[in-house]
Amino acid sequence: DGGITQSPKYLFRKEGQNVTLSCEQNLNHDAMYWYRQDPGQGLRLIYYSQIVNDFQKGDIAEGYSVSREKKESFPLTVTSAQKNPTAFYLCASAAGGSYNEQFFGPGTRLTVL
Amino acid sequence: KNEVEQSPQNLTAQEGEFITINCSYSVGISALHWLQQHPGGGIVSLFMLSSGKKKHGRLIATINIQEKHSSLHITASHPRDSAVYICAVRFFTGGFKTIFGAGTRLFVKA
Numbered sequence: 001d002g003g004i005t006q007s008p009k010y011l012f013r014k015e016g017q018n019v020t021l022s023c024e025q026n027l028n029h030d031a032m033y034w035y036r037q038d039p040g041q042g043l044r045l046i047y048y049s050q051i052v053n054d055f056q057k058g059d060i061a062e063g064y065s066v067s068r069e070k071k072e073s074f075p076l077t078v079t080s081a082q083k084n085p086t087a088f089y090l091c092a093s094a095a096g097g098s099y100n101e102q103f104f105g106p107g108t109r110l111t112v113l
Numbered sequence: 114k115n116e117v118e119q120s121p122q123n124l125t126a127q128e129g130e131f132i133t134i135n136c137s138y139s140v141g142i143s144a145l146h147w148l149q150q151h152p153g154g155g156i157v158s159l160f161m162l163s164s165g166k167k168k169h170g171r172l173i174a175t176i177n178i179q180e181k182h183s184s185l186h187i188t189a190s191h192p193r194d195s196a197v198y199i200c201a202v203r204f205f206t207g208g209f210k211t212i213f214g215a216g217t218r219l220f221v222k223a
Contacts, residue, residue, distance in 0.1 A: 035213075042117065042199070042213035088154055101146065102211070104156035 003027065004105035006091050011110045013078075013085070021076045021108045023091035029103070030096040032074035036060060037088040037107075046089075049074055050096070078110065086112045119200050119214040126221050132187040134217045136200030139181065143209065147174050147185050148199040150216065156199070159185070190221045 004025040013019045023032065031050045035043040045058030049068040063082025068074055074093075078085045090107045094100035118137045126132050136145070147159040160167045160174040162183075167174050171190075176183040187194055200214040 040215055042215045043201075044213075045211070090154075090156065101158055101161045103158065104148075107154040107156075109154065 004091060004093055004103055006089075006105040006108050009106065009108060011108055013110065013112050015112055016080045018077055018079050019110065021078065021089055021091075021110070023074045023076065023105055024072055025074075025091075025093040025103075025105075026072060027093055027095075027103065028071070029093035030071070031094040031100065032068070033092040033094070033102065034058075034064075034066065034074070034076045035090045035092065037090060043090060046076065085110055117200055117202050117212050117214040119198075119217050121217060122215070123218045124220070126190050126219065128191060128221055128223050130190050130221075132190050132194075132219065132221075134185045134187075134198050134200075134219070136183045136185070136202075136214055137181060138183075138200075138202045138212075140202070140204045140206075142178075142181075142202045142204045144203045145176055145183050146201040146203065146211075147183075148201060150197040150199060152196070159198075187219075192221045192223050195220050 007022045033048045034046040037043050044060050046064050047066040049055035052071050055066050055068050065077045088109050091105040092102040094102045116139050120135045144163045146161045149157045149159050162176050171188045173186040197216040197218050199216045201211050203211045
């Protein structure tokens with residue numbers, strides 16, 4: 001079955017630690033995205049990648065880093081520089097082109113203790 | 114300021130009722146996306162439209178480009194429709210950008 005997987009579903013981290021969230025897709029999509037969701041707010045874009053080995057900052061990239069070494073994978077690292085990392089993180093992918101519907105993964109809920 | 118406003122924020126309905134969720138936006142768009150987020154957090158795409166109307170089962174989405182407004186209707190609502198419904202608009206500003214509304218939380222009582 002084609003789709004997007006994220007792991008883990010729940011993640012706990014101590015302050016000062018970096019943590020990496022996994023996102024994998026087998027839809028053969030060129031574009032991948034990371035969003036952050038906070039209560040009462042719309043999804044906000046952290047980083048996106050339109051092609052392998054290239055990625056761009058979104059609206060709230062500070063304190064985060066990504067890599068795109070393979071088409072299928074777009075891991076997100078939440079660094080200790082992120083001041084308020086507790087949130088729900090969603091990964092999405094889309095086929096190329098301007099009219100591209102995004103498909104979302106199940107999300108990872110990160111809690112900083 | 115580019116914004117997407119959804120109303121209502123919260124909605125409680127009785128099973129069988131006709132439901133309308135509204136989305137207004139402030140810029141010219143290339144497409145509008147309606148999404149459904151279940152309590153577990155996963156998001157499912159419902160519709161993507163740039164004009165007119167689309168229908169899938171009990172769900173209907175309409176968009177009025179001139180008024181910058183879209184509505185999502187649910188006919189004969191059911192408790193399994195309980196979810197957060199999110200409107201997202203895609204627009205061009207030197208490159209394509211998507212802005213998401215805060216969502217409408219729907220609870221359908223049996």
